[in-house]
Amino acid sequence: MRKILWILLVVSVALPALAQTPEQVVKRLYTAHKKLNNLEKTVNACRDCFTPNFFKLFQQSLKTPPSGGDFLDYDFLINSQDEWSDFQVGKATVSGDNASVPITVWLGESSHGRDPKQGTTKGQVLLSRLTGKYQIYDIQHGKEHRSVRADLKGIVEANQGKR
Secondary structure: OHHHHHHHHHHHHHHHHHOOOHHHHHHHHHHHHHHHOOHHHHHHHOHHHEOHHHHHHHHHHOOOOOOOOOOOOOEOOOOEOOOEEEEEEOOOEEEOOEEEEEEEEEEOOHHHOOOOOOOEEEEEEEEEEEOOEEEEEEEEEOOOOEEHHHHHHHHHHHHHOOO
């Protein structure tokens, strides 16, 4: 009986520690992306950071029809086609099961770090708590809140008739 109680105590203490905060999810994703420096590899390595629907949209957007068509031509995590040197995750705003985490990305050669002379991109990483953990369902960039989800959906829809 004591063993069972001990196991229950350990599990009840450990489970909340396994659930990452929205900021931790975003930091883990961008840290992996900095190391891998490849959008497709990063998304696959961090699949659990994304909602199943967002991940599916990303996978479908990679399938350009043989006859040509729309394709993903930028790194949606950094909102650029250029190199990037660093990132900063801001404090999440949480409302119910949804969260928004600000992200700043410094563009330019990695050796420059957070050089103020380098350009930056800013965005909001939008997460939803599904099955007890936060997952990314969209990333919105810039003042105009350009939606990565909308971009991916547009690519998939544009290519559906070309296959």
